[in-house]
Amino acid sequence: MNNNQTIEDTEAGIIESFSWFENWEEKYEYIIELGKKLPALEEEYKKDENIIKGCQSTVWLASEYKNGKVFYKADSDALIVKGLVSMLISVLSGHTPDEILDAKLGFIKEIGMMAHLAQTRSNGLVAMVKQIKNYALAYKSISVVGKTI
Amino acid sequence: MAELTIISPAFDVNEIRKCFPVLEREVKNQLLVYLDNAATSQKPQSVIDALSHYYSNYNANIHRGIHTLAEEATAAYEATRVTVKDFIGAPSSDEIIFTRGTTEGINLVAYTWGRQNINAGDEIIISAMEHHSNIVPWQILCEEKKAVLKVIPVNDEGELLMDEYRKLLSPKTKLVSVVHVSNALGTINPVKEIIDAAHNIGALVLIDGAQSTVHLDIDVQKLNCDFFAFSGHKVYGPTGVGVLYGKKKILESMPVFMGGGEMIKEVTFEKTTYNSLPYKYEAGTPNIADTIALKVALDFMTETGKEMAASHENDLLKYATQQLETIPGLRIIGKAKEKVSLVSFVIDKIHPQDIGVLLDNQGIAVRTGHHCTQPLMKRFGIPGTVRASFAMYNTKEEVDRLIVGLQKAIKMLA
Incomplete structure (x- = not known):
């Protein structure tokens, strides 16, 4: 899907949604719902090189570069992590490598998820963001040297 | 209920x-x-207090100082050794080596006894329910020495298949290193049986006591294990201190682990002679505060x-x-x-x-x-x-x- 909103707009939308939640249950039910809604990644993408493997659960992250924009697909065997990665993708997918690399992603902190999932080794949000940005950086370098993939 | x-x-x-x-x-x-x-x-508060009391009242480097603080710190540090000895039923406090934890204890044995005694074609037996700490050191050793790592399988209940274990034992078996209590399943393994069978064919046995020491009565003499390792932080004590017990004869015959201060007798540029047990394996300034507090943790358990x-x-x-x-x-x-x-x-x-x-x-x-x-x-x-x-x-x-x-x-x- 093409992302016509800016990254900041999408982030603001998420922060707005979360501001309505009155307790942690509602927050997590929302994230779990996002996890359930994110379509399972096709088996062809579930290969080792797409794994962000951590101590606890497995996250697969695949990307595609089309018309100067990066598109992400992801999956996880854990539902909450899947919901979180779904949120990240909804914010960053469909943007240019530069936009993705510049994204501050303040919403993670705003919605109270930073402290919670950054800790579980490489499988926290931090690792996911890093991998998402790594892809963007790789596409940026490729586009600079004028190659297509 | x-x-x-x-x-x-x-x-x-x-x-x-x-x-x-x-x-x-x-x-x-x-x-x-x-x-x-x-x-x-x-x-417990008493363990936390012991740490703070040490740093507030008698923080000093141990063993060589002649001043009061050093003497007090040395006495407290060595008192822990005696308490540990009694806690696990070891015959002598010379057989109690302070480590950072179970992992270091196992590695110490792998790097010293292992390097001295394991040769190409020798076999080391572990079990399918080992913590990575009791797998990886032996894998490294086996790879280096072209030795073979054998694994005792477990059944669906999470118990070791003892018949399979006996089948694995052979004259090639030099060491059996098994976990006393599984950290993932809770299984208490029949270590006495494992030890006796290994000794029958002349192999040594290391028991990983990381999970057992807090729950079970440990008597290394009754068990007759050759090595027993555990961690302070799993027995209500501080992190960063652990214990390796080894039979004196074996510890004496083993080469040193790390070189440095404390573990030496005399150093010249031509040759260094090493300190006696247990200091031979305690190079450098040890973890004095946490070791002192470990005694308080063990006393707490005994008193409770x-x-x-x-x-x-x-x-x-x-x-x-x-x-x-x-x-x-x-x-x-x-x-x-x-x-x-x-x-x-x-x-x-x-x-x-x-x-x-x-x-x-x-x-x-x-x-x-x-x-x-x-x-x-x-x-x-x-x-x-x-x-x-x-x-x-x-x-x-x-x-x-x-x-x-x-x-x-x-x-x-x-």
């Missing part, structure tokens, strides 16, 4: 709880329920009564097992007849991490994941488990909180 009496008259869990300040804290606006004791136990604590913990295990089994779709991993108070489980179609996150939001600390036993998880065909592990200060009410928390988590994830 009327037939279970959780609080025995002589063991007052509420009094015990008062000794552990962290148990009063709130997590996510609820009183903490700490069920991750197999990872590390909480510390290890047997009564174990009986309380076993009641909790029984109660938790009964309650968990009422949850639809929940499967307990590890149903050995002999278990310590630890229960690992999986729930149909739910990832353990999701359970862990939602329990944490209810103030309940459990461990989720593979528990550093990836080969064992593979054996059971699961990515990991949720593990609740109990200590002397846990209560039946906390088990109830776990059950209610789990039901809520399952409902949210369904």
Whole structure:
């Protein structure tokens, strides 16, 4: 899907949604719902090189570069992590490598998820963001040297 | 569960709880329920005070100082050695080597005894339920020496297949290194039987006591193991200190581990002679404060009564097992007849991490994941488990909180 909103707009939308939640249950039910809604990644993408493997659960992250924009697909065997990665993708997918690399992603902190999932080794949000940005950086370098993939 | 009496008259869990300040804290606006004791136990106030008292009153480097502070620190440090010796029934405090923890103890043996005694074609036996700490050091050694690592399999209940073990023993077997109590399943292994069988064919035995020391009575002489390693932080003591016990004769014959101060007798540029036991293996300034506080932790356990604590913990295990089994779709991993108070489980179609996150939001600390036993998880065909592990200060009410928390988590994830 093409992302016509800016990254900041999408982030603001998420922060707005979360501001309505009155307790942690509602927050997590929302994230779990996002996890359930994110379509399972096709088996062809579930290969080792797409794994962000951590101590606890497995996250697969695949990307595609089309018309100067990066598109992400992801999956996880854990539902909450899947919901979180779904949120990240909804914010960053469909943007240019530069936009993705510049994204501050303040919403993670705003919605109270930073402290919670950054800790579980490489499988926290931090690792996911890093991998998402790594892809963007790789596409940026490729586009600079004028190659297509 | 009327037939279970959780609080025995002589063991007052509420009094015990008062000794552990962290148990009063709130997590996510609820009183903490700490069920991750197999990872590390909480510390009684007396242990915390011992650390602060050392740094406030007699912090000094030990063994060579002639001033009062050094003498006091040395005396306290060496007093721990004597307490440890008694705690595990070792014949001599010379056989008690302070390490950073179980992992370092196992590595010490692998790097010293192992390098001296393991040759090409020799065999080392471990079990399928080892922690990575009792796998990787032997793999490194086997790779270096072209030796072979053999693995005792486990059955579906999570018990070692002893007949298979006996079949693995051969004149090529030089060492058997097994875990006393499984950190992932809670299984208590028949280590006495394992040790006797290994000795019959002339192999040595190392027992990984990381999980057993806090729950079971340890008597290294009765066990007749050659090495026994455990960690301070799992026995209500501080992190960063552990113990390796080894039979004196073997320790004396082994080459040194790390070189440096403390472990030497005389150094010249031509040749260095080494200190006697146990200092031979304690190079550099040791972890003085934590070692001193370890004595306080062991004394605390002895004064509380290890047997009564174990009986309380076993009641909790029984109660938790009964309650968990009422949850639809929940499967307990590890149903050995002999278990310590630890229960690992999986729930149909739910990832353990999701359970862990939602329990944490209810103030309940459990461990989720593979528990550093990836080969064992593979054996059971699961990515990991949720593990609740109990200590002397846990209560039946906390088990109830776990059950209610789990039901809520399952409902949210369904």
